[in-house]
Amino acid sequence: MTRFAFYCSGHGFGHATRVSAVSLELLRAGHAVTVVTNAPEIPFASILPPTALPAADRDIANPGPKTSPLPQYAEYRRRNIDAGIVQPKAYDVDRQATFDVLDGFLNQRDQTLAEEVAWLKEAGIEAVLSDATFLGCAAAKGAGLPAIIISNFTFDSCYSYLSHPSLPSHEYGVAQPEPPLDHAVLHPLVEQTVADYSSASLLLRLPGVIPIPAFDTDVPMPSGRWVNDERTAFVPEVEAILSRPTDSIPSAADGRTVIDVPLIVRAPSPDANTxxxxxxxxxxxxxxxxxxxxxxxxxxxxxxxxxxxxxxxxxxxxxxxxxxxxxxxxxxxxxxxxxxxxxxxxxxxxxxxxxxxxxxxxxxxxxxxxxxxxxxxxxxxxxxxxxxxxxxxxxxxxxxxxxxxxxxxxxxxxxxxxxxxxxxxxxxxxxxxxxxxxxxxxxxxxxxxxxxxxxxxxxxxxxxxxxxxxxxxGFEDEKAGEAIRSEIERFLARWGQ
CATH class of the missing domain: 3.40.50.2000 (Glycogen Phosphorylase B;)
Structure with missing residues (x-):
């Protein structure tokens, strides 16, 4: 049995969904999981003890297919471990507000990091998983633990992209798009997040991937350089980076591995096709x-x-x-x-x-x-x-x-x-x-x-x-949770050898 701390971004529902799916497989296999996040408990209800939430909240969180009781359940630890992105609408980003939140979070980084390192040691955590917080990776390094990222992207590239100019206003759909952030001001913050992500030893790369600067260390920055002028696709240089064999990714030279895994997805109910x-x-x-x-x-x-x-x-x-x-x-x-x-x-x-x-x-x-x-x-x-x-x-x-x-x-x-x-x-x-x-x-x-x-x-x-x-x-399941659990267990079996 391994005791995992799973650091989960509180930005959006997708991260919690993925963390719950992977944690479910780890718990079924007899491992212990503590979810560390600034997201509320409800999205994780399927892996928390039945008494952790009121019945009504559990029904809202898990109205889908019921699973058999788990041999053990995850623990939930709410901490501010993620800066996220500020969105006034589902398809908008407030650049300046996002910068302010990230800047404030990094100003508190040393204190928050010290608290997390102390907790990891005190709780007897043996490995850290991250989807996809940079602080979780840095905390693992501080505690002398392996860190594994499970994601299709990392937030460093999202922050870096805020210095990219907007489309013309008639294409963007608003009267006056928000101006880009100054790259010189934004860059030091982005560099810190890249450095923290670089503490991870394994990247389990989900489909829909973009370059991960901590592993794709040769990717051009800022990330606005990754896309064509029409904002329709990646430029050929980035397409080549995403298409190359994982063993040729630069991080492999210092023993940090990238493995592609299947799509994590919530299956529909068994009788949904009737x-x-x-x-x-x-x-x-x-x-x-x-x-x-x-x-x-x-x-x-x-x-x-x-x-x-x-x-x-x-x-x-x-x-x-x-x-x-x-x-x-x-x-x-x-x-x-x-x-x-x-x-x-x-x-x-x-x-x-x-x-x-x-x-x-x-x-x-x-x-x-x-x-x-x-x-x-x-x-x-x-x-x-x-x-x-x-x-x-x-x-x-x-x-x-x-x-x-x-x-x-x-x-x-x-x-x-x-x-x-x-x-x-x-x-x-x-x-x-x-x-x-x-x-x-x-x-x-x-x-x-x-x-x-x-x-x-x-x-x-x-x-x-x-x-x-x-x-x-009928529905065809890629069984991503099982595949990811197996890769995690194989990696940990080799860790420290």
Whole structure:
């Protein structure tokens, strides 16, 4: 048995989901886990003792498939061990506020680090896991322990990207984008985070990866240099870095290893593929009987409020349809969608005929958004298990976050994403989605104006064949948790030899 401290970022739900999945496998194998995080307890309810949270909170956190009781449960230790990113919207970053939080956190770094090192020694921790906090790696080094990062990105690159200029305002979707941060002021903070991540001896690299500066030590910085001028993809130099064999990554020369592991994903309920389950789930959200056979759009923004869609006459569509970059992926069934002429202006409303929408992430039960959704839109309850909705959906609309990407890929559900201009992590996830799934981009301007209809049609046709196959064969689990546990155990068996 090994005693692990798992340092988990409090930024977003995806980190907690991944930490819970890996911890579950470690606990089943007889290891001990203490989760150290500034996130609340609820996302970790599946691995905490049944008495750790009130029953209602546990039901909200874990409405999905039930698991058998664990031989032992994780401990939860709430500490401010992560700076994160400040987001006014699901697809926005406040540059200056993020800098201020990071600067304040690093000003307290020495004190926080000393406290964590002392706790690791006192608690008898034998190894540190991180998704993906830099302080956890530094604390491991201070305590003389091995540190393992489990992630597709690290926050140093996200902070570095804040010095990159914004897109022009007409493309960004706001009147005046926030100016970039001064690289000279930002760089020392970024360098400290890179140095802390470099304390890790093993990187278990998840799909959707971007360069990890602590391991890809030859990657050019700042991270704004990684993407092309159009902000659509990585530059060829970075593509080469991401495509090279893991044993040729520079960190291998000093014994720090990179291993690629499968996609961590929450599986849908075992009976989610049955018509009865689908009907019952939709009815629970107020969908009337005459709409139960409709195609379903899932509007998912990771638990954050979305701009309220309004009923209104159709308006001109500004985003291009039948994108050239995706043309090779289009199936023959897409012939029903005619490509517009170069100067043709198409019009689009919210939903195509025969569709309904389920909206997740609306807080509370009586807020204005819930009470004023357009016809055909229904709000999910906060305790609905999102992977079940992703499975029954015919298309998902959301942002490029790890959880949404992993679940749409595993459920073979077409995905329309609204870009997040200041998240460099997005380029790795976009790369993953284009390689393994059916995905299309919807501009922020068209999203906020409610011009969704024709994009939904296109995405549905693009991914229909794969979705129909998934419904025939059922959910296919990559068993990432088991693979990651095995790699951790192998690494620790060699540690110190």
């Amino acid at each position: 018509p009865a389950f689908r009907a019952e789930l939709l009815e629970s959200m107020g969908v009337p009987h005459h709409l139960l056979s409709s195609k379903v759009l899932l509007v998912s923004f990771g638990g954050q409020a979305i701009p309220r869609p309004r009923t209104r006459p159709p308006t001109p569509l500004s985003s291009p349809l039948l994108r050239r970059t995706m043309s090779s992926q289009l199936s023959s069934s897409l012939s029903s969608l005619e490509a517009p002429q170069q100067d043709e202006r198409r019009e689009a409303g919210l939903l195509p005929k025969g569709w309904i929408a389920i909206v997740t992430g609306l807080s509370g039960g009586d807020n204005a958004i819930r009470d004023d959704l357009p016809y055909g839109f229904f709000a999910s309850d906060k305790d609905v298990y999102v992977p079940d909705l992703t499975w029954i959906a015919d298309c998902v609309l959301g942002k490029l976050g790890y959880g949404t990407c992993s679940e749409t890929l595993s459920c073979r559900t077409p995905f329309i994403y609204v870009p997040r201009p200041l998240f460099v992590e997005e380029f790795g996830l976009k790369r993953l989605m284009h390689a393994r799934g059916a995905s299309l981009e919807l501009s922020r301007v068209d999203f906020e104006a409610g011009r969704w209809e024709l994009h939904i049609d296109e995405a549905y046709e693009l991914g229909r064949e794969a979705k129909e196959r998934a419904r025939r064969v």
